[in-house]
Amino acid sequence: MNKLAIFGGESLISVGWPRWPYAGxxxxxxxxxxxxxxxxxxxxxxxxxxxxxxxxxxxxxxxxxxxxxxxxxxxxxxxxxxxxxxxxxxxxxxxxxxxxxxxxxxxxxxxxxxxxxxxxxxxxxxxxxxxxxxxxxxxxxxxxxxxxxxxxxxxxxxxxxxxxxxxxxxxxxxxxxxxxxxxxxxxxxxxxxxxxxxxxxxxxxxxxxxxxxxxxxxxxxxxxxxxxxxxxxxxxxxxxxxxxxxxxxxxxxxxxxQLERLEEQTEKRTVNAKKLYSLMENIEGIETFEWQPYCDRHAHHLFLLRFKSENFENVKRAQFLAALNKEGVLASSFYPMALYNQPLYKSETSLSMRKTICPVAEQACREVVFIEQNLLLADSHKIELIAEAVKKIRKNAAQLHTIEIEESEFIGSSVLKKAAKKNS
Ligand SMILES: Cc1ncc(COP(=O)(O)O)c(C=O)c1O
Missing domain, CATH: 3.40.640.10 (Type I PLP-dependent aspartate aminotransferase-like (Major domain))
Structure with a gap:
């Protein structure tokens, strides 16, 4: 159970997550x-x-x-x-x-x-x-x-x-x-x-x-x-x-x-997200985003986490995400760069844009990961498994340096990736 799935161990989560999109x-x-x-x-x-x-x-x-x-x-x-x-x-x-x-x-x-x-x-x-x-x-x-x-x-x-x-x-x-x-x-x-x-x-x-x-x-x-x-x-x-x-x-x-289900789903995401925040609280190298006092309900379209490589034995974000996905937790990196750094501004020079340097946005683009929202619609015991998977990876973090992976592997939603795979 302790061998990471990415190195051939058993995945912590083998049963599927709630389907998304779902039609009844x-x-x-x-x-x-x-x-x-x-x-x-x-x-x-x-x-x-x-x-x-x-x-x-x-x-x-x-x-x-x-x-x-x-x-x-x-x-x-x-x-x-x-x-x-x-x-x-x-x-x-x-x-x-x-x-x-x-x-x-x-x-x-x-x-x-x-x-x-x-x-x-x-x-x-x-x-x-x-x-x-x-x-x-x-x-x-x-x-x-x-x-x-x-x-x-x-x-x-x-x-x-x-x-x-x-x-x-x-x-x-x-x-x-x-x-x-x-x-x-x-x-x-x-x-x-x-x-x-x-x-x-x-x-x-x-x-x-x-x-x-x-x-x-x-x-x-x-x-x-x-x-x-x-x-x-x-x-x-x-x-x-x-x-x-x-x-x-x-x-x-x-x-x-879908609107008939939205309220119930939003409540479920809320309960599960709160549980996940508390389960993730003391994992070194993982920081959660607290609800601010003015927030009475978060929609949790993305369950965001800050991955602090320097507190995670210098594992790269993509190495962490590769290991996490293999344990059965669907997760990706946040937007890859502050938007003003997107390549389109080099080619499309007619677009009018003004910026100040945005260090907080740039850092978030380097550090943040998200867990997909449909995972928060799972039964509560599976939410515990998400935290277990992160802890398992944390315990074996040193091993992850050998994984060769590009940062780009974990950019974007699984929807796009699935569609691209089916067409290739
Ligand atoms: C923050 C934000 N704004 C706007 C959009 C655009 O929505 P659409 O894809 O329906 O054009 C999206 C998502 O796709 C989004 O995430």
């Missing part, structure tokens, strides 16, 4: 209803989308919702609705998924990268204040991994400068900040329904807000070729430049079924 009878029933109907997509105003817009907005304690094609275009549409474009600046954290930056670049605005808070890896409010200029038009705080940003001070700073705040809540369905649901905290919020997310329909996204005019503009017009709003919607009259950001009825059926 309810998904099939609702998808069947769509397939039996004559609206599968096309209009974006069908009954399932309409129901999802209402129910998901309600889930977020927001008034209105507009489902769109994905959680990137959702942010683009918000920026366009606010009239943000070339010459304007939008502040985002340097440690996030590239989509946050892509949305800003796609509207031609300048991405301004700022550092993150080491306690959460969310945007550092003090750094935001320093980055504001008279061109700043919006801030996009990202609730990374599912831990809510400390957004009230940010909204206060933004208010003073007449700057909009858009929550990138792609990873934070169901998270709660000071008793308020993520999605209801700022001017508008954007969620992703891409398949790895805690609520998913393969692809998809949604914008939620209390601002009816903004949601109408996105739902009827900007996301649908610039058609007119409400009674002016149909036909081939285009009032403004718009996107084809249509979500489909089939996707909405899946999302509606």
């Amino acid at each position: 009878e309810r998904e099939r029933e609702l998808v069947d209803e769509v397939l039996s109907s004559d609206i599968w997509g096309g209009t974006g105003l069908g009954p399932k989308i309409t129901e999802l817009n209402k129910k998901f907005a309600e889930y977020c304690d927001a008034k209105y919702g507009a489902a769109v094609a994905n959680g990137t275009v959702s942010m683009e549409l918000c920026l366009v609705a606010w009239g943000i474009g070339p010459g304007d600046e939008v502040i985002i954290p340097a440690a996030t998924f590239m989509a946050t930056a892509v949305a800003v670049h796609n509207v031609g605005a300048t991405v301004v990268y700022v550092d993150v808070d080491p306690k959460t890896l969310n945007i550092d409010n003090a750094k935001v204040a320093d980055a504001i200029t008279n061109r700043t038009k919006a801030i996009i705080p990202v609730h990374i991994g599912g831990h809510p940003c400390d957004i009230d001070p940010l909204i206060e700073i933004a208010g003073k400068h007449n700057i909009k705040v858009l929550e990138d809540a792609a990873q934070a369905h169901g998270a709660i900040y000071k008793g308020r649901k993520v999605g209801s905290l700022a001017d508008v919020a954007s969620f992703s329904f891409q398949q790895s997310k805690n609520l998913q329909s393969g692809e998809g996204g949604i914008v939620v807000s209390d601002n009816k005019d903004l949601i109408d503009l996105i739902h009827y017009s900007l996301g649908k070729f610039g058609r007119g709003i409400r009674e002016k919607y149909s036909g081939h009259i285009h009032y403004r430049f718009g996107w084809n950001a249509c979500y489909t009825e089939i996707q909405a059926a899946i999302a509606l079924a």
